[in-house]
Amino acid sequence: MTNPHDHAHIGGQQLRPESLMMSYGYTPAWSEGAIKPPIFQTSTFVFKNAEEGKAFFELAYGLRQANPDEEMGLIYSRLNNPSLEILEHRLTLWDGAEEAASFASGMAAISTTLLALLQPGDVVLHSEPVYGGSDFFLKNVLRKFGIEAQGFLPTATPEQLEAQAAAIAPGRLAMIFVETPANPTNHLVDLEACAALARQYGSADKPVRLVVDNTFLGPVFQHPLKHGADVVLYSATKFLGGHSDLIAGAALASKPLMKEIKAMRTFMGTMCDPNTGWMLMRSLETLKLRMERAATSAQVIADWLRQHPLVARTYYLTHLEHCPVQQDIYQRHCLSPGSMISFDIKGGEAEAFRFLNALKLIKLAVSLGGTESLAEHPATMTHSDITPADQLEMGITSQMIRLSIGVEDPQDLMLDLSQAFEAVGMPKEVRVAELA
Ligand SMILES: *Cc1c(COP(=O)(O)O)cnc(C)c1O
Numbered sequence: 001m002t003n004p005h006d007h008a009h010i011g012g013q014q015l016r017p018e019s020l021m022m023s024y025g026y027t028p029a030w031s032e033g034a035i036k037p038p039i040f041q042t043s044t045f046v047f048k049n050a051e052e053g054k055a056f057f058e059l060a061y062g063l064r065q066a067n068p069d070e071e072m073g074l075i076y077s078r079l080n081n082p083s084l085e086i087l088e089h090r091l092t093l094w095d096g097a098e099e100a101a102s103f104a105s106g107m108a109a110i111s112t113t114l115l116a117l118l119q120p121g122d123v124v125l126h127s128e129p130v131y132g133g134s135d136f137f138l139k140n141v142l143r144k145f146g147i148e149a150q151g152f153l154p155t156a157t158p159e160q161l162e163a164q165a166a167a168i169a170p171g172r173l174a175m176i177f178v179e180t181p182a183n184p185t186n187h188l189v190d191l192e193a194c195a196a197l198a199r200q201y202g203s204a205d206k207p208v209r210l211v212v213d214n215t216f217l218g219p220v221f222q223h224p225l226k227h228g229a230d231v232v233l234y235s236a237t238k239f240l241g242g243h244s245d246l247i248a249g250a251a252l253a254s255k256p257l258m259k260e261i262k263a264m265r266t267f268m269g270t271m272c273d274p275n276t277g278w279m280l281m282r283s284l285e286t287l288k289l290r291m292e293r294a295a296t297s298a299q300v301i302a303d304w305l306r307q308h309p310l311v312a313r314t315y316y317l318t319h320l321e322h323c324p325v326q327q328d329i330y331q332r333h334c335l336s337p338g339s340m341i342s343f344d345i346k347g348g349e350a351e352a353f354r355f356l357n358a359l360k361l362i363k364l365a366v367s368l369g370g371t372e373s374l375a376e377h378p379a380t381m382t383h384s385d386i387t388p389a390d391q392l393e394m395g396i397t398s399q400m401i402r403l404s405i406g407v408e409d410p411q412d413l414m415l416d417l418s419q420a421f422e423a424v425g426m427p428k429e430v431r432v433a434e435l436a
Contacts, residue, residue, distance in 0.1 A: 106235025195228025238369030
């Protein structure tokens with residue numbers, strides 16, 4: 001393989017990721033001039049001779065150091081495959097990462113990374129709420145391996161977070177795991193403060209890694225590696241895939257960390273398959289277009305929702321006037337508010353359900369980041385395994401509806417939302433309050 005960076009510049013000027021998504025890391029001459037890379041639908045690769053097979057295995061199993069410019073040879077598709085390698089080279093560009101690995105799902109990326117970087121006796125500090133699968137993995141699966149997960153609430157001040165880290169026995173803190181913006185509240189976590197904490201409590205023998213699930217805004221609108229994160233994780237099922245037709249994940253980090261994560265991927269067998277890798281490359285070509293269009297629509301829709309008489313409050317990243325701390329994090333970390341909107345409908349679960357049942361164009365489904373708009377009820381769906389008391393502490397109400405805005409016409413989406421509000425009718429308590 002040639003160095004993919006050879007084609008990333010013109011006249012010394014670095015080209016932008018969206019300009020490179022169609023070509024980076026692939027040379028048409030490899031495949032009869034095909035402008036698109038073929039799907040390398042193969043389990044194994046033929047060695048030129050036994051000496052080459054030996055050399056490839058020495059490198060793959062770390063039996064010797066690589067020679068300068070030597071890249072790992074192709075052996076078997078659980079270790080590597082050209083469809084995945086091209087995809088992984090392209091994935092590094094948005095986040096400015098040294099290396100990337102693709103996975104069979106977002107949960108495969110999360111679980112493999114955590115198992116690669118943690119060991120018995122370690123403690124993980126993690127933001128709350130996090131994605132339900134991550135929450136279960138942190139609290140129930142890691143415990144079986146003697147790893148303790150400690151959550152911190154969105155309301156924790158930097159001083160409280162520091163006190164929580166200080167209370168952990170010396171040398172046990174190994175990771176700070178953060179999801180920001182948080183699902184479904186869009187609450188932001190200060191990555192720079194977390195990175196400083198990781199440096200303060202880490203040492204050369206026992207580093208504390210900052211691992212960030214960047215599914216909600218990345219990779220176009222937020223770049224955690226630039227704010228001190230060590231690893232960035234994605235559910236590629238969401239914006240990266242973007243068409244609600246595949247399940248995949250990704251991890252990005254420095255070369256030494258990716259070596260550990262990829263070694264664990266080899267032994268867990270959690271890699272992406274070549275066909276899905278190829279689908280993701282196709283999706284990456286329109287990633288920025290899709291995310292920008294969805295965010296532009298979401299901004300219009302969020303502003304419209306905020307003034308709607310049946311909306312009690314919106315949770316959207318440009319509606320943070322009431323919270324200067326959150327606004328400050330937004331300005332430092334985020335390039336756009338993105339396309340996830342949550343709002344509280346006036347009333348309770350009954351009104352939320354009537355609203356969801358009345359939607360026509362917007363589909364009632366979990367997941368997010370696809371071309372089509374989706375709506376769901378976090379309290380009884382995506383976050384239903386969290387107790388009602390904990391939900392309230394995390395800011396998840398029974399009136400909350402989460403929207404993932406797609407690429408439809410925003411006026412059509414508001415037409416649908418409007419008729420759903422009409423179907424709900426004014427809840428009695430709102431009518432009474434407004435008559436008073
Ligand atoms: C969906 C999601 C995941 C899990 O990803 P899968 O691809 O479904 O395994 C993890 N984190 C976040 C924030 C998600 O939205």
